[in-house]
Amino acid sequence: MAIKILIADDHEIVRQGIRRVLEIKPDWEICGEAANGQEAVRMAQELIPDIIIMDVTMPVMSGFEAADEISRLPVGSRVLFFTMHDSSSLAGSVRKSGAQGYVVKSRAAQDLVQALERLLKGGTFFDSGMYAH
Numbered sequence: 001m002a003i004k005i006l007i008a009d010d011h012e013i014v015r016q017g018i019r020r021v022l023e024i025k026p027d028w029e030i031c032g033e034a035a036n037g038q039e040a041v042r043m044a045q046e047l048i049p050d051i052i053i054m055d056v057t058m059p060v061m062s063g064f065e066a067a068d069e070i071s072r073l074p075v076g077s078r079v080l081f082f083t084m085h086d087s088s089s090l091a092g093s094v095r096k097s098g099a100q101g102y103v104v105k106s107r108a109a110q111d112l113v114q115a116l117e118r119l120l121k122g123g124t125f126f127d128s129g130m131y132a133h
Helices: 012-022 037-047 063-071 090-097 105-120
Strands: 003-008 028-034 051-054 078-083 101-104
Touching: 003 012, 003 037, 012 028, 012 105, 028 037, 037 051, 037 063, 051 063, 051 105, 063 078, 063 090, 078 090, 078 105, 090 101, 101 105
Parallel strands: 003 028, 003 051, 051 078, 078 101
Antiparallel strands: none
């Protein structure tokens, strides 16, 4: 059975880029795309993805707010933030939102597939230099 992945980012070019990176995994299916946090919450309820790759900064509802709502839904989706922001407080904010990790966009080619594999095994991914299980 395919792994279902929802992509939530307000930039279409970023969503297309994520698709291209994930094409190397034939058993991973992009089940939907959301352009804001509110759409991501609705689509998480409808599609019940295994993983949601979500931007932090989006219109209507931020990624943090959406992740918090999704973490309360009975869907079991794991959230991986995909962000250009990289600060010392990011890991704490990600954990507080109920998400299981983040990948910095500048390291996507190196880290995205590895991070998703880690989340699918029940782990977390907080950057390429600091892993938690």
